[in-house]
Each structure stands twice: as C-alpha cells, then as structure tokens.
Amino acid sequence: MLSPVTDTDGAPFWQYARQGQLRVQTCADCDETRFPPRPCCPHCQSFASEWRQVSGRGRVWSYVFPHPPLLPDYAAVAPYNVIVVELVDAPRIRLVGNLVSEAGAALNSLSPSRIRIEARVQVVFDADGLPQWVLERP
Amino acid sequence: MAGQRMAGLKDATAIVGIGQTSFAKQLPEDERTLACRAVLAALDDAGIAPGEVDALASYTMEETDEVELAKAVGFGDLTFFSKIGYGGGGSCATVAHLATAIAAGQATVGVAWRSRKRGSGARPWTNTTRQLPTPAQWTRPFGLLRPADEIAMLTRRYMYEYGATRDHLFNVALACRNRANQNPAAIMYDRPLTREMYMTSRWISEPLCLFDNCLETDGALACVVVSRERARDCRRTPVYVHSAAQGLPAQHHGMVNYWNDDPLTGPAWTAARHLWKHADFTPQDVDVAQIYDAFTALVPLSLEGYGFCGRGEGGAFTEGGALEIGGQLPLNTSGGGLSEAYVHGFNLINEGVRQLRGTSTAQVPDAATCLVTAGEGVPTSALLLRS
Numbered sequence: 001m002l003s004p005v006t007d008t009d010g011a012p013f014w015q016y017a018r019q020g021q022l023r024v025q026t027c028a029d030c031d032e033t034r035f036p037p038r039p040c041c042p043h044c045q046s047f048a049s050e051w052r053q054v055s056g057r058g059r060v061w062s063y064v065f066p067h068p069p070l071l072p073d074y075a076a077v078a079p080y081n082v083i084v085v086e087l088v089d090a091p092r093i094r095l096v097g098n099l100v101s102e103a104g105a106a107l108n109s110l111s112p113s114r115i116r117i118e119a120r121v122q123v124v125f126d127a128d129g130l131p132q133w134v135l136e137r138p
Numbered sequence: 139m140a141g142q143r144m145a146g147l148k149d150a151t152a153i154v155g156i157g158q159t160s161f162a163k164q165l166p167e168d169e170r171t172l173a174c175r176a177v178l179a180a181l182d183d184a185g186i187a188p189g190e191v192d193a194l195a196s197y198t199m200e201e202t203d204e205v206e207l208a209k210a211v212g213f214g215d216l217t218f219f220s221k222i223g224y225g226g227g228g229s230c231a232t233v234a235h236l237a238t239a240i241a242a243g244q245a246t247v248g249v250a251w252r253s254r255k256r257g258s259g260a261r262p263w264t265n266t267t268r269q270l271p272t273p274a275q276w277t278r279p280f281g282l283l284r285p286a287d288e289i290a291m292l293t294r295r296y297m298y299e300y301g302a303t304r305d306h307l308f309n310v311a312l313a314c315r316n317r318a319n320q321n322p323a324a325i326m327y328d329r330p331l332t333r334e335m336y337m338t339s340r341w342i343s344e345p346l347c348l349f350d351n352c353l354e355t356d357g358a359l360a361c362v363v364v365s366r367e368r369a370r371d372c373r374r375t376p377v378y379v380h381s382a383a384q385g386l387p388a389q390h391h392g393m394v395n396y397w398n399d400d401p402l403t404g405p406a407w408t409a410a411r412h413l414w415k416h417a418d419f420t421p422q423d424v425d426v427a428q429i430y431d432a433f434t435a436l437v438p439l440s441l442e443g444y445g446f447c448g449r450g451e452g453g454a455f456t457e458g459g460a461l462e463i464g465g466q467l468p469l470n471t472s473g474g475g476l477s478e479a480y481v482h483g484f485n486l487i488n489e490g491v492r493q494l495r496g497t498s499t500a501q502v503p504d505a506a507t508c509l510v511t512a513g514e515g516v517p518t519s520a521l522l523l524r525s
C-alpha cells in the first residue's frame with residue numbers, strides 16, 4: 001500500500017493523525033478552515049494558521065469501487081471502496097478515505113451494499129495512523 | 139489610440155493545415171519520429187515550407203521538445219515557443235497561444251503538435267516514485283489511483299445530485315462510436331457498440347465501466363496557424379480561430395476537484411464565460427462540437443459548462459439522439475477520444491477543422507461553426523472555430 005508522500009504544508013495533518021487526532025488547518029486571523037493545507041489563507045492572505053481538532057464525524061459525499069488494472073497491493077483487495085467524506089464540523093472540507101468495518105480493517109472489509117451517499121461516518125485510525133472511516137450506526 | 143478598440147483575437151488567425159499519423163494500439167516508430175511526420179503532414183497540407191515556421195506550441199507532457207523537432211524537420215528561426223500544462227486540458231490552448239502570438243506580432247507561422255505512445259507506453263498512474271505530494275498524499279494511499287477513479291468520484295456525485303443515469307453516459311459512448319464507425323482512421327472503425335455490450339461490460343471504477351473510458355493510443359497530430367491575411371494564400375480553405383480561452387477557476391483542484399464550494403462546476407464554466415464574451419454567436423449557433431471525452435461523464439459536465447443546457451441538465455441533453463448526426467448537437471464526429479484515438483484531445487482540433495472544410499467522414503451539412511474543448515476536470519481551454 002502507498003504511504004502518504006507529504007509536503008511541508010501537509011506534514012502536520014499526518015503527525016496529528018499518528019496521534020489519533022483529526023485536525024484541519026485553520027486561519028489564525030479570519031478563522032476559515034482550508035484543505036488541502038497551503039502556506040497562506042485564500043480569504044485574508046494571512047500566513048498565520050493553526051491546526052484545529054474536529055469531531056471526526058462526517059457524511060459520505062461520493063464513493064467509487066475501483067477494479068483492476070490497479071497497483072498490485074490494491075488489485076489484491078479489489079473491488080474496494082474509496083469515499084469522499086464531508087466533515088460535519090466543516091462542510092466544505094472533504095477528505096478522501098476508505099469505509100471499513102472497524103479500525104485497521106482492509107479496504108474491502110465492508111459490504112458494498114452498506115455504502116450510500118449521505119451515510120453518517122466517524123473517523124478511526126489504523127496502526128500506521130492513516131485515517132479510516134466507519135459507519136456511525138454499524 | 140483613443141477611441142479605438144483593441145483588435146483582439148477574433149478571426150485574426152486561422153488554422154490552414156492539419157496532419158496526423160495513423161492511430162493504433164502500438165505503432166513501431168518512436169514519439170519523435172511520429173511528431174516529425176505529423177508536423178510535416180500539416181505543413182504540406184497548408185502548402186507552407188518548414189523553414190517558414192517561427193512559432194511552436196505543445197503540452198508540458200509532450201516528450202518531443204522544440205529543439206529536437208526544429209532541427210529534425212528544418213524549421214527556421216523560432217521566436218515564440220510555448221508549452222501548456224495539465225495534460226488534455228492544454229489541447230486547445232496550444233492553438234490559442236499560437237493565435238495570440240501571431241495576432242500580437244510575435245510570430246507569423248505557428249505549429250502545434252502532440253505525439254504520444256500511450257498505447258504501447260506505461261500508464262502514468264503506475265509510477266509510484268514520481269508522485270507530486272499535493273494532492274497525491276490526500277488520495278493515493280486510499281487507493282484513488284487513476285484518472286478513472288478520480289473522475290468516477292465526481293460522476294457518482296453528479297448522478298446523485300441530478301439524476302443522471304448510465305444510459306446518459308452510454309448515449310455519449312454510442313455517439314462517439316457511431317462516428318468512429320464512419321471514420322476509417324478511427325481505431326474503433328469496424329467495432330460497433332450496443333447498449334447490451336455497454337451495460338454488461340466490466341467495471342473500471344464504478345460507476346464508470348470499460349466503455350466510459352477513452353482508448354489507449356499511439357499516434358501524433360499537428361496543425362498550422364497563420365494570420366488571416368496569410369491564410370488567404372494557403373492551399374486550403376481557412377478555418378478561423380473566432381474565440382479562444384483558457385480556464386482555471388478560483389479554488390480549483392485538477393482532477394480531484396472535491397475541495398471547493400461547488401465541485402460540479404469546473405473549468406469549462408470559466409473558459410466558457412471568456413469564450414462567449416468574445417464571440418459573435420451563442421451556443422445555439424454552434425453547428426457541431428468536439429467535446430473532450432477522456433471519460434463519458436466529462437461530456438454532460440462540458441455541455442453544461444459551455445452553455446448548451448442548464449446546470450444538471452447535461453445527462454438529459456444526451457437523450458433522443460441529440461449527439462448524433464442530425465441531432466441538436468452532433469459531437470465528436472471522428473469518434474473522439476473514446477473511439478477514434480486518445481491523443482490528449484488533439485484529434486478533436488483536427489476534426490473541427492475538417493468539419494469546417496466540409497471534409498469530415500461524418501460531415502454535418504453546411505457546418506460553419508464548431509466548438510472544440512479540452513479536458514474538463516483540469517485547467518482547460520477551448521476554441522470556437524468558424525469557416
């Protein structure tokens with residue numbers, strides 16, 4: 001499986017994720033959240049930002065089921081789901097992830113029939129600190 | 139100059155030559171050789187000697203660079219050369235940059251080209267060592283690996299919000315295939331498509347199936363741009379660049395446009411606003427269109443963006459044979475990227491020229507205006523051509 005190839009702006013997201021925290025870059029001056037992380041705020045041009053913890057609750061905005069040809073590690077578990085989650089705390093922040101049966105479970109661990117747009121989900125983290133999502137009402 | 143209006147681009151330049159190699163899953167010659175052949179064919183079509191060329195434009199993804207091309211085919215001194223990013227989003231911008239340079243007096247004879255062995259070469263997404271950290275870190279670890287996955291995500295949301303169906307996507311695939319079946323140069327010339335084949339084909343990334351995805355092609359194409367004055371002396375009927383635009387919307391994210399207020403209004407909307415502002419006609423006056431079709435779902439999005447229908451109506455627009463010859467908007471009349479060849483959209487430019495010359499294998503009667511678009515879902519570009 002591919003690990004995140006981080007950059008300067010994105011590194012804090014992954015550091016917090018390894019501590020089991022979902023945090024979103026937020027402008028320290030005008031309070032607007034932004035994603036993906038970037039050096040300055042597109043609303044007020046401030047370079048001051050902080051990483052605000054969010055509840056980790058979200059709703060499925062869209063999803064796909066990739067089938068081969070895929071990179072070998074992914075082909076081995078295909079078809080699996082990839083979802084985009086809209087955060088309840090910050091509705092314009094949408095994160096790509098996987099909906100799984102429990103923390104640490106495989107990308108194909110949840111039955112495809114359980115996945116629908118608007119489904120309520122909650123963030124969990126796998127052993128490497130990669131965010132994953134589980135259904136709020138399993 | 140007080141009181142005088144800036145001349146601008148409108149009809150100031152024309153495409154006077156087109157050229158291309160054959161298309162195939164695998165061609166024996168390398169990309170540089172194919173580029174030389176396509177460029178020389180386009181210059182021959184125009185009746186212009188290679189030594190007169192002083193401007194070039196291509197894609198940043200083009201691997202045949204200006205220096206290699208110029209010394210191989212015998213160009214003269216070049217005073218303008220430009221490369222445009224974002225893969226298929228740059229196709230129409232190659233012509234737009236040449237038109238701008240020529241209208242501004244920076245050059246006189248421009249050549250745009252694209253040569254690509256995508257059929258026999260590697261799929262770009264299989265490269266795991268040269269991934270840009272933004273935005274790949276936010277998508278690839280989760281298995282959103284390929285362009286098909288990224289666009290499938292937008293497609294699912296589009297279908298959910300607007301009630302578009304797989305039948306709408308099939309209408310796009312079918313129109314392209316039907317035109318390819320009329321075009322002996324098309325890879326899918328002798329391979330008809332049926333609804334049953336479409337509905338039972340394998341998934342690539344649900345909700346996109348095999349026939350929602352473009353071909354993987356080896357081939358090269360080129361065209362020649364000159365001033366309208368020079369165009370009158372050329373071998374072929376000039377096809378005028380009436381209006382041209384690029385489009386990179388505020389807060390856009392290429393391919394993975396999930397991170398702004400309105401992901402379903404993409405670069406097409408931005409390019410379209412500029413394109414129509416500088417045109418003497420409207421979407422209703424477009425006789426034929428060549429809409430970028432790396433994936434079927436890009437077509438309804440583009441139909442909305444370029445103003446052929448309202449927001450959310452792109453799926454319904456495809457009903458009733460609207461995209462076929464004789465329909466409301468015949469499109470991709472050589473077969474497009476789905477069924478003629480996928481060469482980052484350059485075949486759409488050449489087909490637009492053939493339609494306005496009256497030489498298409500699926501000719502729209504009396505076609506006088508043609509919209510050509512570049513990749514939607516990435517920073518894009520578009521051309522309005524007229525005869």
Ligand SMILES: [Zn+2]
Pocket residue numbers: 027028029030031032041042043044045046
């Ligand atoms: Zn701010």
